[in-house]
Amino acid sequence: MSNTPPRMIPDPDGRNADFYRHLATGQLHIQHCETCGSVHHPPRFSCPSCGGEKLIFRPSSGEGRIFSWTVNHRPVDPGWADRLPYAIVVVEMNEGVRLVGAWAGELDSLALDQPVRAEVEKVDEHFAFLWFRGEGSDAKGR
Numbered sequence: 001m002s003n004t005p006p007r008m009i010p011d012p013d014g015r016n017a018d019f020y021r022h023l024a025t026g027q028l029h030i031q032h033c034e035t036c037g038s039v040h041h042p043p044r045f046s047c048p049s050c051g052g053e054k055l056i057f058r059p060s061s062g063e064g065r066i067f068s069w070t071v072n073h074r075p076v077d078p079g080w081a082d083r084l085p086y087a088i089v090v091v092e093m094n095e096g097v098r099l100v101g102a103w104a105g106e107l108d109s110l111a112l113d114q115p116v117r118a119e120v121e122k123v124d125e126h127f128a129f130l131w132f133r134g135e136g137s138d139a140k141g142r
């Protein structure tokens with residue numbers, strides 16, 4: 001039996017709360033401006049391109065490519081200790097924005113520009129963890 005405590009569940013606020021509430025539906029959503037069509041992340045209160053305030057979340061393709069990553073050997077949250085070492089990836093989504101998520105694959109399968117897809121681990125109606133996995137790799141336990 002593991003002595004690892006439960007993972008901390010963040011309590012996001014503001015536009016981050018909107019992002020995670022949409023993620024908790026089980027599908028990644030990205031903020032779009034209804035006025036000019038630009039795409040943003042992190043989400044904002046007004047459009048950085050046109051200043052518009054009609055910003056909506058639309059379902060994402062969930063597809064992107066690895067832009068960068070880091071491997072953690074000491075967890076910030078002790079709840080991740082049983083996953084050490086683990087990778088956090090920055091993914092450039094096909095929609096053009098970059099997101100940060102946890103790597104669901106093997107560490108030796110990480111490669112720059114590798115195609116990946118998003119996976120959502122729902123916690124409750126307000127929060128979900130965002131994971132990324134290499135395209136074509138099998139879904140295994142996280």
Ligand SMILES: [Zn+2]
Pocket residue numbers: 033034035036037038047048049050051052
């Ligand atoms: Zn706009």
